[in-house]
Every structure is written in structure tokens, then in C-alpha cells.
Amino acid sequence: MRILGIDPGLATTGYGVIDYHKNQFQAVQYGVIRTNSKTSMPQRLxxxxxxxKEVILRYEPDVMAVEELFFNTNAKTAMLVGQARGVVLLTATMEGIETYEYTPLQVKQGVAGYGRAEKKQIQLMVKTLLNLKELPKPDDAADALAIAMCHAHTGNFCNVFKV
Structure with a gap:
């Protein structure tokens, strides 16, 4: 199964593509989509x-896993991330890809086995489980890989938006 993990953000959206077969992971590609803060909101979206869409067409994932919005004290930031997240969900739907959502706690639990794991612990587990030579950078790409891995471990126990 090929899984596309997405860590949505307006300035930086992380993506990670993994193959998961017989309880084995293989990193296919990872990176980020960046937008410039001086560009208009509609253009950034x-x-x-x-x-x-280009990532989806190039790597042909079977499913997409997206991190749910974590609402912090900054409502403006949450709204901006929410708009980017909406574009991510719409793009997957338009491309016919089943989309699953996970909370940050579920991602940490699925990758490190502990829902309160620190970011560094998650990055080390991603590096180890994917047999990478170094920690995936930037952090948004590492998070996206973790989200994809979470889906591989817990995909039968989540909410799904079917196309």
C-alpha cells in the first residue's frame, strides 16, 4: 500500500510518501510545499x-492521511492552517483518494507508542522505522512521514472521508 502523509500548513505543507507491505516501511519521497507570505491568500491556496496534485499524480498513493487541526490559543493561525487543510482535503477528493485524519496524539501513539512523545522522539522513530541515514528535514516533512506511518499502523481505527 502506498500512503501519502500530509502535515498541512499555509506557509509550509509537509508531505511524505511511503510504501507499506507486510509490516515493512519504505520511504518513497518526502518534502514540503512552500508558499510566500507576500503572496495573496487565494494564490497561496x-x-x-x-x-x-503534482505529488499525487507522480507517486499515485492509494490513500492519504492528514493531520487534524490542533487548535491552539492563536485563532488566526488556526484559521489559516484550516484553510490550507481544506485545500488538501479537497485536492485529495478531486483526485479520487480516500482520506483519513489523525490527531497529533494519535500520530505520536501510532509511531512512538506514546501519545505524549516529544517531537525529537517521533523524528528518531521515523528515521529508524524507515531506515533513513539521517533525520528527515524539514520538520514538516518528518511529521508528514509520521502521519503516513500512523495510518499504516492504525488505518482500520480512524475516520475516513470516502470519495
């Missing part, structure tokens, strides 16, 4: 859409 369009950039996320176009680049994500």
Missing part, C-alpha cells in the same frame, strides 16, 4: 493545490 492555489499553490498548495497545484503542488499537491
Amino acid at each position: 492555489s499553490i498548495i493545490n497545484a503542488n499537491l
